[in-house]
Amino acid sequence: MPERDLTQERLNDFVVKFANVNGTGSASANSLIMKSIFRMGVPVVGKNFFPSNIQGLPTWYEIRVTREGWRARSGRVDLMVAMNAETYARDIAEVAPGGWLLYDSTWPRPSLLSREDVTVLGVPLAQLCGDHFEGARARILMKNVMYAGVLAALLDLDLEIVRELLGESFARKPALADSNMKAIRIGYDYAREHFDCPLPIRIAPMDETRGHVMMDGNTAAALGCVYAGATVGAWYPITPSTSLMDAFRAFCARHRVDPETGRNNYMVIQAEDELAAIGAVIGASWNGARAFTPTSGPGVSLMNEFIGLAYYAEIPAVLFDVQRVGPSTGMPTRTQQCDLLTCAYASHGDTRHVLLFPADPGECFDFAVQAFDLAERLQTPVFVLLDLDIGMNDWMTKDPQWDDDYRPDRGKVITAEMLEGMQRFHRYLDVDGDGIPWRTIPGVGEKGAYFTRGSGHNQLGAYTEDPAEYQLVVDRLRRKFDAAARLVPAAVTEGSGRAELGIVSFGSCDGAVREALAALRRTGVAVDYLRIRAFPFGEEVEEFLRGHEAIFVVEQNRDAQLRALLTLETAVEKRKLRSILHYNGLPMSADCVVDAVVAALAQGEAA
Amino acid sequence: MRVTKPRIVPPGAPRNELGMTRRDYEGGMSTLCAGCGHDSVTAAIVQACFELSLPPQSVAKLSGIGCSSKTTAYFVAGAHGFNGVHGRMPAIAAGASAANRKLRYIGVSGDGDSLSIGLGQLGHAIRRNMNMLYMLENNGVYGLTKGQFSASADMGSRSKKGEKNQNEPIDPVLLALSLGATFVARSFSGDKEQLVPLIKAGLTHRGFGLIDVLSPCVTFNDHEGSTKSYAYVREHQQAAIAADYVEPRREITVSYAEGEAVSVEMHDGSNVLLRKLDRDYDPTDRAKALAYVQERVQRNEYVTGMIYLGEGRSHFHDRHNTPDEPLNSIPYEKLCPGSAGLAGILSGFR
Numbered sequence: 023m024p025e026r027d028l029t030q031e032r033l034n035d036f037v038v039k040f041a042n043v044n045g046t047g048s049a050s051a052n053s054l055i056m057k058s059i060f061r062m063g064v065p066v067v068g069k070n071f072f073p074s075n076i077q078g079l080p081t082w083y084e085i086r087v088t089r090e091g092w093r094a095r096s097g098r099v100d101l102m103v104a105m106n107a108e109t110y111a112r113d114i115a116e117v118a119p120g121g122w123l124l125y126d127s128t129w130p131r132p133s134l135l136s137r138e139d140v141t142v143l144g145v146p147l148a149q150l151c152g153d154h155f156e157g158a159r160a161r162i163l164m165k166n167v168m169y170a171g172v173l174a175a176l177l178d179l180d181l182e183i184v185r186e187l188l189g190e191s192f193a194r195k196p197a198l199a200d201s202n203m204k205a206i207r208i209g210y211d212y213a214r215e216h217f218d219c220p221l222p223i224r225i226a227p228m229d230e231t232r233g234h235v236m237m238d239g240n241t242a243a244a245l246g247c248v249y250a251g252a253t254v255g256a257w258y259p260i261t262p263s264t265s266l267m268d269a270f271r272a273f274c275a276r277h278r279v280d281p282e283t284g285r286n287n288y289m290v291i292q293a294e295d296e297l298a299a300i301g302a303v304i305g306a307s308w309n310g311a312r313a314f315t316p317t318s319g320p321g322v323s324l325m326n327e328f329i330g331l332a333y334y335a336e337i338p339a340v341l342f343d344v345q346r347v348g349p350s351t352g353m354p355t356r357t358q359q360c361d362l363l364t365c366a367y368a369s370h371g372d373t374r375h376v377l378l379f380p381a382d383p384g385e386c387f388d389f390a391v392q393a394f395d396l397a398e399r400l401q402t403p404v405f406v407l408l409d410l411d412i413g414m415n416d417w418m419t420k421d422p423q424w425d426d427d428y429r430p431d432r433g434k435v436i437t438a439e440m441l442e443g444m445q446r447f448h449r450y451l452d453v454d455g456d457g458i459p460w461r462t463i464p465g466v467g468e469k470g471a472y473f474t475r476g477s478g479h480n481q482l483g484a485y486t487e488d489p490a491e492y493q494l495v496v497d498r499l500r501r502k503f504d505a506a507a508r509l510v511p512a513a514v515t516e517g518s519g520r521a522e523l524g525i526v527s528f529g530s531c532d533g534a535v536r537e538a539l540a541a542l543r544r545t546g547v548a549v550d551y552l553r554i555r556a557f558p559f560g561e562e563v564e565e566f567l568r569g570h571e572a573i574f575v576v577e578q579n580r581d582a583q584l585r586a587l588l589t590l591e592t593a594v595e596k597r598k599l600r601s602i603l604h605y606n607g608l609p610m611s612a613d614c615v616v617d618a619v620v621a622a623l624a625q626g627e628a629a
Numbered sequence: 630m631r632v633t634k635p636r637i638v639p640p641g642a643p644r645n646e647l648g649m650t651r652r653d654y655e656g657g658m659s660t661l662c663a664g665c666g667h668d669s670v671t672a673a674i675v676q677a678c679f680e681l682s683l684p685p686q687s688v689a690k691l692s693g694i695g696c697s698s699k700t701t702a703y704f705v706a707g708a709h710g711f712n713g714v715h716g717r718m719p720a721i722a723a724g725a726s727a728a729n730r731k732l733r734y735i736g737v738s739g740d741g742d743s744l745s746i747g748l749g750q751l752g753h754a755i756r757r758n759m760n761m762l763y764m765l766e767n768n769g770v771y772g773l774t775k776g777q778f779s780a781s782a783d784m785g786s787r788s789k790k791g792e793k794n795q796n797e798p799i800d801p802v803l804l805a806l807s808l809g810a811t812f813v814a815r816s817f818s819g820d821k822e823q824l825v826p827l828i829k830a831g832l833t834h835r836g837f838g839l840i841d842v843l844s845p846c847v848t849f850n851d852h853e854g855s856t857k858s859y860a861y862v863r864e865h866q867q868a869a870i871a872a873d874y875v876e877p878r879r880e881i882t883v884s885y886a887e888g889e890a891v892s893v894e895m896h897d898g899s900n901v902l903l904r905k906l907d908r909d910y911d912p913t914d915r916a917k918a919l920a921y922v923q924e925r926v927q928r929n930e931y932v933t934g935m936i937y938l939g940e941g942r943s944h945f946h947d948r949h950n951t952p953d954e955p956l957n958s959i960p961y962e963k964l965c966p967g968s969a970g971l972a973g974i975l976s977g978f979r
């Protein structure tokens with residue numbers, strides 16, 4: 023994209039990036055700034071680029087202020103808050119021409135931090151902290167808060183909102199709120215005194231965040247589990263899914279403790295490994311509880327055997343795979359959409375699984391609830407595929423909505439009363455002709471007892487090695503899966519539907535794709551967009567593929583897994599599908615899509 | 630193929646408090662080899678459930694993979710059963726128990742399922758003091774894959790093909806004692822008199838009950854040179870503690886000499902009478918139990934009976950502070966904070 027002119031005032035449209043040292047308490051300062059902007063009614067995007075480390079390594083946080091409400095990274099940096107001397111060189115190199123760099127000038131670095139087209143702003147933060155605060159720990163923490171104060175002046179943040187946020191954070195420790203505010207004030211005053219405040223990039227209040235929250239997808243998914251009525255969660259901690267269970271526990275501590283008895287109306291089992299975690303989920307679901315496990319790629323690899331059991335023995339299970347960069351241990355704190363194929367066909371033998379692809383935290387909430395309904399309706403594992411970008415970054419997302427008339431769809435469960443009127447119960451018989459058999463929950467009564475097994479079984483539930491009996495059951499399983507295409511969330515389309523070019527994408531690519539569509543439209547290129555929200559694919563996916571001559575498949579992995587799945591599972595001609603791939607571990611930006619489409623058009627490849 | 634046993638009740642067959650006969654606690658016909666020790670264990674489980682008058686639907690049977698794991702199909706046909714994946718039965722049990730604490734969980738496993746592929750899960754089930762009876766049918770050999778040594782095979786014992794086992798065995802009793810198990814017993818499949826009371830006590834125990842049952846494999850491990858053959862076990866088992874299970878409503882009438890019997894009260898008021906065959910043995914002292922079993926192992930003796938019993942320790946559900954009502958039957962209205970709750974929750978994210 024052409025460089026924009028930075029000399030023009032850029033209200034509510036710029037990027038601030040923070041370069042910090044992991045474990046120094048910078049996260050709360052950065053989030054204070056982002057929340058202040060959000061509360062001023064201005065849309066923001068926050069992205070955290072952190073190392074797989076607890077303390078000492080470089081870490082970055084990026085806040086994109088976007089008056090138009092874009093949801094992806096922009097890919098450029100206008101103001102770098104360089105708080106890590108170790109990364110000064112690369113940090114200054116990243117600033118866009120005409121931009122700014124703020125650093126701690128207690129230790130001046132004039133030669134390293136110099137670029138003709140970048141304005142360097144030095145604030146002696148450490149020295150100011152030393153002058154105003156006691157104790158080593160306070161001085162380190164206050165340095166972060168103080169640069170937040172500097173930014174408040176540079177960006178014209180509302181100090182009252184900053185004070186309000188600090189008051190909420192330290193509601194139980196008002197003294198801390200006061201000392202934080204003091205640090206803010208020192209930074210703020212220093213900036214006003216020494217720089218021309220505010221900068222051309224600045225915040226002006228808007229009213230575009232009402233009805234929205236800043237929430238990460240793991241939290242939203244956990245909230246969905248609470249609302250779906252999940253009572254058993256089993257997990258083995260793994261980045262980047264850990265915060266999902268942390269959030270579930272926190273919500274449960276508030277909302278699931280019986281006020282009369284003080285007992286917990288939930289159980290979280292920290293398993294010894296992922297094999298045990300999914301085993302516990304299967305045991306609990308078999309026994310009639312709504313149960314789930316959050317994990318990431320390496321966990322899914324370990325769970326494969328059990329997933330096949332749940333598929334074949336037809337036991338509901340809900341898995342949240344918060345994808346991170348693979349293969350193997352990969353880059354645990356970086357994002358990718360690399361588990362699509364492994365989840366679609368997880369486990370040995372003929373297996374296939376229902377997958378849901380939320381594009382933002384709002385959908386994480388909705389799809390979490392739907393995942394339990396689908397898992398019980400279809401009696402099969404359901405995967406919700408998040409990724410680190412959705413799961414761990416704070417997204418501005420529409421308020422999740424709740425319908426108080428909602429009741430869980432427990433699927434075909436035979437109750438004790440129903441059992442009384444029955445001659446006999448057979449677990450795997452397709453009595454309704456829809457491929458979904460009836461099940462009983464243990465304890466319901468002798469007549470409902472059956473033997474659950476992963477070994478060959480016939481439709482009556484008995485062990486079998488008979489070819490015809492075996493095939494009857496697996497053929498029904500296939501029919502059941504195909505029927506799922508009509509139950510899962512349908513793909514959404516955007517555009518006239520008459521363009522020759524199409525883009526197909528899913529999950530966290532959505533923000534970048536939408537922004538790219540607008541950019542392409544501005545240059546006169548019309549593209550229709552299909553965002554797939556689930557597997558198996560519905561008829562609307564086939565239609566879109568049929569209706570477009572050239573289709574770009576945008577996804578975040580090296581091997582074009584969505585494209586592969588489309589070619590395997592739809593009638594689309596392979597040659598129609600071109601890949602736009604982004605897989606370096608960072609959240610994608612619109613440029614990547616725009617550039618690829620423009621380049622293809624230029625070469626006459628696409629249209 | 631499954632062969633269904635005819636449920637013909639002989640006239641005058643004894644009935645329990647539910648009016649049920651022993652037959653009512655049987656399952657499908659066993660497909661194990663004739664004379665398999667596992668079938669005797671099955672018979673003992675049937676007897677114990679019958680004597681305890683358990684409603685069949687109040688039992689859940691869980692197993693992994695292997696000969697032993699097949700046996701859950703052979704008892705209490707009126708209970709739900711779950712034949713999971715190899716070595717992972719404890720995980721299923723954990724989830725099942727989490728969902729419904731009211732059922733009685735009987736896990737049946739083998740030495741391959743428990744001590745090799747499933748060693749980790751067994752260890753963690755013990756640590757969690759999960760509410761279940763875990764029967765380990767121990768024959769020192771892999772039956773279904775035709776005769777490889779298992780992790781419980783003794784050093785120097787010989788396989789049917791004449792191979793000598795070179796690795797140290799894992800003794801599930803020593804393992805359980807050292808991991809803090811609250812109920813540890815060992816018995817022999819051929820000793821029904823000892824086994825049935827142990828199973829009854831295990832089914833009444835609150836927490837994890839392990840019974841290691843030496844259960845010879847007639848096909849692959851019942852030859853000369855095996856230390857888990859019928860002949861060897863009969864000769865080397867040494868009952869340290871005889872257990873009698875006394876139901877709450879029955880008076881304890883059996884009398885033992887002072888200092889030779891310990892009565893341990895179970896949570897439901899029933900009692901386990903432990904008759905000490907060795908004067909120095911204290912079945913409520915973990916360290917002494919551990920030392921005693923270890924000492925006997927050195928002498929190639931299998932200590933059998935109720936080896937350790939620690940009632941009153943917190944169990945899986947205590948530790949999670951779950952309600953008495955099973956989680957799977959709590960009304961949805963109590964689980965969902967609703968739209969009113971949501972408004973409050975969301976206010977923390979602005």
